[in-house]
Amino acid sequence: LKVLSHIDSILRSPRAPPLIHRRSKGPVQNYTKENGQECGFEHLPLTIEMWADQLMALKDLHRSLRKLSLELVPWHTADPQDNRESIRVEDLQFIVDAILEEIENKEKNSQTQSLPTLCAIVSHFQKLFDVNSLSGVYPRMNEVYTKLGEMTNAMRNLHELLELDSSAPPTVVVDTVGKLCDIINENVTEQVQQLLGTQDIHSIIKKLEEHECFFPPFQALIQDLLCLLEISNLDDILPAVRSLK
Numbered sequence: 498l499k500v501l502s503h504i505d506s507i508l509r510s511p512r513a514p515p516l517i518h519r520r521s522k523g524p525v526q527n528y529t530k531e532n533g534q535e536c537g538f539e540h541l542p543l544t545i546e547m548w549a550d551q552l553m554a555l556k557d558l559h560r561s562l563r564k565l566s567l568e569l570v571p572w573h574t575a576d577p578q579d580n581r582e583s584i585r586v587e588d589l590q591f592i593v594d595a596i597l598e599e600i601e602n603k604e605k606n607s608q609t610q611s612l613p614t615l616c617a618i619v620s621h622f623q624k625l626f627d628v629n630s631l632s633g634v635y636p637r638m639n640e641v642y643t644k645l646g647e648m649t650n651a652m653r654n655l656h657e658l659l660e661l662d663s664s665a666p667p668t669v670v671v672d673t674v675g676k677l678c679d680i681i682n683e684n685v686t687e688q689v690q691q692l693l694g695t696q697d698i699h700s701i702i703k704k705l706e707e708h709e710c711f712f713p714p715f716q717a718l719i720q721d722l723l724c725l726l727e728i729s730n731l732d733d734i735l736p737a738v739r740s741l742k
Contacts, residue, residue, distance in 0.1 A: 555584045562592045570599045 619634060628637045652670065656663055659673050723729060726737040 552583070555586070555589065559584045559589055559592075562589060562596075566592050566596055569596055 619631070622628065622634060622638075626637050626641060628634055652667065653663070655661075655670050655674070656665060659670065659677075661669065661673065719731065719734075722734055723731075726734065728734065728737055
């Protein structure tokens, strides 16, 4: 009777599932508790059998969830419940939570890619930068990063020197440098013309031809004088000639 009374108290507990917290109907075998009240448990065997089937199904469900977890999150270590004889709902919930957390992280971080996608990215990098092996990927990445930094600094300095907006594209920088070179070349031409005292290109050509005719004999004469006077500097020619008077 004490055992039946204990069972009855469990069935009437607020925590008891509605499935078992009910009274029997019809002519059934009743057990009398110490206080004289009747209680029936004729529906419990079917409920217990159903629970037993559900407990067995939990193992199959746990096995399926583990396979799904290995596919979706293979880097997660096996949970300690794998070798347990009995599987709890908490064990299943743990696996489901891990899968859901991974899915949420993938949605938040769009950069997370699958293994085939990452392999394709590495292969594309090798083709773009002529890398023959995987071991050469990191050195080439460092080289590209260094070159990119140098180009960025150079472009920044050019923007400042040419007084361009920092958002100006490289084509604008190149065009500006080209125009600056044209201006410099024009100034050099004008300076040459002023130096030669003429604005006519034909006059410049004539002066160069006269120079070609005059300079070689003059150079030969100076060399002969240096040898005859036994001196080595042009500045000593005139004092040496004066001393011969």
